[in-house]
Amino acid sequence: MKLGIVSDIHANARALRRAFELMGDVDRWICLGDCINQFRFSNEVVRELRDRDVCTIWGNHEEVFFSPQGTRARTEDWIDPELMTWLSQQPKRRELQLAGKRVLLVHSTPWESGGAYIHPSSSDFQRFGDVAADIVMYGHIHCPVATRVAKTLVINPGSTGEGRPTSQGFISSCAVLELETEAVEHFDFVAD
Numbered sequence: 135m136k137l138g139i140v141s142d143i144h145a146n147a148r149a150l151r152r153a154f155e156l157m158g159d160v161d162r163w164i165c166l167g168d169c170i171n172q173f174r175f176s177n178e179v180v181r182e183l184r185d186r187d188v189c190t191i192w193g194n195h196e197e198v199f200f201s202p203q204g205t206r207a208r209t210e211d212w213i214d215p216e217l218m219t220w221l222s223q224q225p226k227r228r229e230l231q232l233a234g235k236r237v238l239l240v241h242s243t244p245w246e247s248g249g250a251y252i253h254p255s256s257s258d259f260q261r262f263g264d265v266a267a268d269i270v271m272y273g274h275i276h277c278p279v280a281t282r283v284a285k286t287l288v289i290n291p292g293s294t295g296e297g298r299p300t301s302q303g304f305i306s307s308c309a310v311l312e313l314e315t316e317a318v319e320h321f322d323f324v325a326d
Contacts, residue, residue: 262286
């Protein structure tokens with residue numbers, strides 16, 4: 135079973151479509167949050183996620199958009215109300231059983247919902263090994279990760295829509311996980 139993984143799209147529909155092309159045929163799509171960009175909803179991105187039946191969770195940008203601070207942003211008449219309702223019904227985290235493995239989807243960390251930026255060099259990164267899951271997928275840091283912490287495989291696809299700075303310019307990314315072998319392949323690309 136292959137999973138195609140995106141995160142941190144930040145309303146960039148062209149980058150999302152490019153990521154889908156790069157990942158190719160997969161059995162299931164995963165989005166680890168921040169498909170919108172705080173107060174900027176994206177009908178295009180949310181429609182693409184909904185129509186492809188992408189298993190989606192909220193990131194910190196969805197939390198802000200659907201919070202009291204996002205009241206004014208939610209009243210824009212160009213926003214498709216069905217798409218906004220669909221996104222509002224997605225959870226902040228998901229626990230899945232796939233191919234006999236426990237898979238946890240979070241945006242930031244398993245121990246708090248939306249705030250901490252946990253890079254592999256952080257001392258808190260080792261806490262991923264304490265999670266009762268075989269695989270933890272997270273976003274938020276815009277940096278690709280595929281490493282084992284104790285018995286837990288930790289995966290971050292990087293940012294699909296808002297590239298990280300590199301010496302070659304801003305690079306976006308996505309990932310594919312082969313569940314049986316736990317092999318992870320990251321795809322880097324230049325997003326528009």
